[in-house]
Amino acid sequence: MSHTAFQLPGPRVEQEADYVVIGSGAGGATAAVTLARGGMRVAIIEAGPWRDPNDYPQSVYGAMRDMLDAWGSNLTRGRAFWPIVQGSLVGGSTVINSAIAVRTPGDIFEQWERDHGVGGPAMADAIWRIQDQLEHELNVEEVPEVALGRSNRLARKGADAVGYDNHYMLRYVKSCRGAGQCLQGCRSDRKQSLNRNFIPEVLTRGGSVVSCAPVARILVEGRRAVGVTGRFRHPQTKKRGAEFVVRAKKGVLVAASVTRSPLLLARSGVKNRAIGKGFRAHPGAPVFGSYDEPVDMNTGATQGWASIAHREKPGFKLESLSLPLDMIAGRVAGSGELLMERLVEFRHLAMWVQACRAETVGEVRSALNGQPAVHYTLSRDDMVRFREGIYTVAATHAAAGARAILPTIYGMPYKLLPNEIHKLKEAPLDPRAYISILSHLFGGCVMGKDPERSVCDGRGRVHGYEGLHIADASAIPTNLGVNPQHTIMALARYWAEGILGAG
Amino acid sequence: MIWLIKFAMCTMMPRTPALPGIADTDLDGFLRKLKKESDRIYWFGLVLGALVFAITPLITVGVPLPAFWLPRGLLDRHAERLVAHPIYMLRQAAALVRLSAGMCWGADSAVRARFNLPPYGPDPGTFRTS
Numbered sequence: 001m002s003h004t005a006f007q008l009p010g011p012r013v014e015q016e017a018d019y020v021v022i023g024s025g026a027g028g029a030t031a032a033v034t035l036a037r038g039g040m041r042v043a044i045i046e047a048g049p050w051r052d053p054n055d056y057p058q059s060v061y062g063a064m065r066d067m068l069d070a071w072g073s074n075l076t077r078g079r080a081f082w083p084i085v086q087g088s089l090v091g092g093s094t095v096i097n098s099a100i101a102v103r104t105p106g107d108i109f110e111q112w113e114r115d116h117g118v119g120g121p122a123m124a125d126a127i128w129r130i131q132d133q134l135e136h137e138l139n140v141e142e143v144p145e146v147a148l149g150r151s152n153r154l155a156r157k158g159a160d161a162v163g164y165d166n167h168y169m170l171r172y173v174k175s176c177r178g179a180g181q182c183l184q185g186c187r188s189d190r191k192q193s194l195n196r197n198f199i200p201e202v203l204t205r206g207g208s209v210v211s212c213a214p215v216a217r218i219l220v221e222g223r224r225a226v227g228v229t230g231r232f233r234h235p236q237t238k239k240r241g242a243e244f245v246v247r248a249k250k251g252v253l254v255a256a257s258v259t260r261s262p263l264l265l266a267r268s269g270v271k272n273r274a275i276g277k278g279f280r281a282h283p284g285a286p287v288f289g290s291y292d293e294p295v296d297m298n299t300g301a302t303q304g305w306a307s308i309a310h311r312e313k314p315g316f317k318l319e320s321l322s323l324p325l326d327m328i329a330g331r332v333a334g335s336g337e338l339l340m341e342r343l344v345e346f347r348h349l350a351m352w353v354q355a356c357r358a359e360t361v362g363e364v365r366s367a368l369n370g371q372p373a374v375h376y377t378l379s380r381d382d383m384v385r386f387r388e389g390i391y392t393v394a395a396t397h398a399a400a401g402a403r404a405i406l407p408t409i410y411g412m413p414y415k416l417l418p419n420e421i422h423k424l425k426e427a428p429l430d431p432r433a434y435i436s437i438l439s440h441l442f443g444g445c446v447m448g449k450d451p452e453r454s455v456c457d458g459r460g461r462v463h464g465y466e467g468l469h470i471a472d473a474s475a476i477p478t479n480l481g482v483n484p485q486h487t488i489m490a491l492a493r494y495w496a497e498g499i500l501g502a503g
Numbered sequence: 504m505i506w507l508i509k510f511a512m513c514t515m516m517p518r519t520p521a522l523p524g525i526a527d528t529d530l531d532g533f534l535r536k537l538k539k540e541s542d543r544i545y546w547f548g549l550v551l552g553a554l555v556f557a558i559t560p561l562i563t564v565g566v567p568l569p570a571f572w573l574p575r576g577l578l579d580r581h582a583e584r585l586v587a588h589p590i591y592m593l594r595q596a597a598a599l600v601r602l603s604a605g606m607c608w609g610a611d612s613a614v615r616a617r618f619n620l621p622p623y624g625p626d627p628g629t630f631r632t633s
Contacts, residue, residue, distance in 0.1 A: 002633075003631060003633060004633075005630070005631055005632045005633060006632070049630035049631070050630055050631040051629070051630045051631070052631065054627070054629070055627055055628075055629040055630055057626035057628070058623040058626055059606070059610040059623050060606050060610070061533075061537075061606045061607070061610060061626065062626025064606075065540055065541070065626070065628070066626065066628060066630075070542050070544070070545075071541055071542040073542055073544050073545045073548070080591070081595060089630075090631075211630075211631070212630075235630055236540065236628060294619075296619065298620060324609065325609035325610075325614070325615060325618060325620060326605060326606045326607075326608070326609030326610045327605065327606070327609070328605070328609065329516070329604070329605030329606075329608050329609040330598070330601050330603070330604065330605030330606065331602075331605075333586070333587070334583065334586065334587075335514075335515045335582040335583050335585065335586040335597070335601060336514060336515060336517060336578075336579040336580075336582035336583050337517055337519055338579075338583050339515065339516065339583075339601075340517060340518075340519040340521070340522050340524070341519065341521075343522060344521050344522060346618050347618055347619060410587070410594070432591040435598075
């Protein structure tokens, strides 16, 4: 079997496999390789192109063009328009994220069991066992000393001084060099994004990859999923190419992303009232610290430091995140000569973020143009958490020795002195005052026991259908409060093992 | 419409004694590329943002003239006030222009050199074809 990329309009491209996996991100690629290792012939169908490290862009412009779904222009629809960032290429968001590996907290399985009738101790044991495997297979290691960079070190120093638990991150990165380009894809080929390992392994095990191939619909006969169909789309010109049909002898796994999996099910005529419901996220917002000495935040790991000390109460996590100059220039407040004056101190800035463990539930619907429309407005309680997270980041900067803190909140001063950060406790609770990004997404095809309130069961099987499975974060029914990639991958393998076990 | 976007971007990121402005970069080339390659919704938002920038001096600085007829000092004040305007839609419209301007400016080799950053190589835009 092989890789098939964009095909010009012409004869229909037809393939057949035991299982068809829609999407090649953390969930899809992990499910696919698990099935392939179990002796199944797997076809992965990916909407985006397959790019290798030599193909990766260097600039933010290139990353938006080549790697992000819809140029990152998917915005939440609600009180504020916050961008939803997702990768659209073979490997999905694993190519553009920081490859952070955090084990699923035990309380999550209790919550799933209590509120959704899935999960519990048996699932917890299985997921942690799989996470052991994944850590070994994908070389999870702590950010090495050589790749830390000053921003991550300062964050550690600040958090220690404030006095909360914090750590350098564990990531799926082998011998990181600290090139500071995780978000544009790791051209050093150190990050273990799944286009570099699991997906090639699927090919070597006799599977196939069809890229540049957005699935239009799942073929359902009666109550059984039997394949997928769509038309190739050129990654640059967006022109439509040949039609493709990939038939599945045994089943179809949907891992097209939190925003796209629900739409695909709905478009394919799958009947379930819970489709699109239960959308959740970790809305994040940055706080800059300005330091006397240059920080040069683009030197060192893009993300190397984190804390989940506030995960349970009040409900946020903290991380370092170094954005490139061509992104920062659009994020620093101001315009005209004032903006240019502020940009002069770029080398002295460190950026750390809070990501809120929001309880707000939104919904994924189809917009008029068929694209996902995410309806989501953070509740007041979540905004209080959000604001507290921002205050904690500011306090960490102050403790790390920042001469000023730049909160980037509308209605607040551009700069606060370290002894003025208490003002952030009165910062606005209107989401429109913040520049936030939604990067960790959950729900839309949530798992649960009750078919009236969930799309699939705890094994990822879509209620009422045969051979139709969910294998991505859209099945996750709650917020995790930690980086989700490790959980998504472990769940996908758990579900794929279930499929193999059911034979 | 490109001239309108260019005007807004050059106002938002002017040359100063300390730093090159966006006019010192290959802005024309950037905008041509952006128009050709970007998502339609993104480009539409950018044009809309530039239009908002041009027609709102009455709201920001109380002068009933389009932005391109404002004297330099007033124009700078307009740019500053628009991105911090109380009306969310206005500041969002301007934010997209500023974000795009930042992508052009921050990727320029001369600008990057000022910040001790290595120049970017090309964005190949290539992918596996088989």
